[in-house]
Amino acid sequence: MSAIISLILAYLLGSISGALLISKIFGLPDPRTQGSGNAGATNMLRMAGKKIAIFVLLIDFFKGLLAVWIGIIFGCSNLMLGFIAFAVVLGHVFPVFFQFKGGKGVATALGALFGLSLWVGLLVLAVWLLVAYFTRYSSLSSLVAATLAPIFILFSSHAVFFFGAVLITALIIYKHLGNIERLRNGTEGKISS
DSSP states (O other): OHHHHHHHHHHHHHTSOHHHHHHHHTTOOOGGGSTTSOOSHHHHHHHHOHHHHHHHHHHHHHHHHHHHHHHHHTTOOHHHHHHHHHHHHHHHHSOGGGTTOOOOOHHHHHHHHHHHOHHHHHHHHHHHHHHHHHHOOHHHHHHHHHHHHHHHHHTSTTGGGHHHHHHHHHHHHHHTHHHHHHHHHTOOOOOOO
16 A cells, blocks of 8 residues: 555655756746746756756755655565656656656656665666767757666666666657657757866
8 A cells, every 4th residue: 555655656756856846936937838848957047047946856856855765664575666766757848737748757766766765866867967078969968867777777686677768768768769769860959068
């Protein structure tokens, strides 16, 4: 029963969109109607600058972390914790509170990974930062980091989280299909310096 409650809470936490909340608080337009149309930190960076983007990033990151911590507090198995991590990302991507139109799940996934394994979280963050530094593409950074996450988990002492991580990766890749096409034809926007 605690596992089911944890999964539901994770999805509901995920459904609290940092970008949409911050937009309402600061009187900004709905990010789903501006820029890339994504309710995430990168689009908020383009729309409203660094400070707003950092607020969004922190909200989305910590809800991922909190969802996993709740699962731990409720005594969920390690296998279930992987699925709880997926549930919070699923909530972010398809939020029940915002007509199932959310972000791409990257910051929330990172927070959840930190909850599952500090070392895996740090490795995934390092990959994202390195790819972003050298290419200036947020989408490519996200895709590479998300793809490597299950591999890092598989070769860590937390291989039981692998299935949840694969689901998260698949969801993030699905949400980036448009970005992949733009990367292929050279029209993808870069992170501003």
